[in-house]
Amino acid sequence: QVHLVESGGGLVQAGGSLRLSCAASGRTFSRYDMGWFRQAPGKERVFVATIRGSGANTYYADSVKGRFTISRDNAKNTVYLQMNSLKPEDTAVYYCAATHKFIATTPGEYDYWGQGTPVTVSS
Numbered sequence: 001q002v003h004l005v006e007s008g009g010g011l012v013q014a015g016g017s018l019r020l021s022c023a024a025s026g027r028t029f030s031r032y033d034m035g036w037f038r039q040a041p042g043k044e045r046v047f048v049a050t051i052r053g054s055g056a057n058t059y060y061a062d063s064v065k066g067r068f069t070i071s072r073d074n075a076k077n078t079v080y081l082q083m084n085s086l087k088p089e090d091t092a093v094y095y096c097a098a099t100h101k102f103i104a105t106t107p108g109e110y111d112y113w114g115q116g117t118p119v120t121v122s123s
Contacts, residue, residue, distance in 0.1 A: 009117030022096030038092035047105040
């Protein structure tokens with residue numbers, strides 16, 4: 001069982017930056033590949049980025065490639081999403097999730113989810 005808690009969301013102007021954090025419980029965090037998803041109002045939850053348990057490999061959605069960076073600190077049981085050059089279309093609730101599959105890009109491939117943290121980008 002893995003319990004995930006996101007933080008770091010908020011209101012930011014277009015062009016600005018935010019760093020999201022996702023803290024995980026348990027002593028097996030490094031065995032999980034981690035992902036970030038987002039869900040805009042009235043839309044489906046979509047893949048943003050994923051990172052292998054070791055941190056050695058990452059994969060991004062085309063919409064965020066070059067602007068967002070996923071990373072993790074296994075000693076702190078935490079995964080991060082650094083978001084730069086934010087756009088209004090990045091506005092969504094951001095969720096972190098855990099899986100044993102890399103590369104997993106659909107919600108159904110993930111076993112555990114956090115409660116989400118909202119991000120609003122104003123124009």
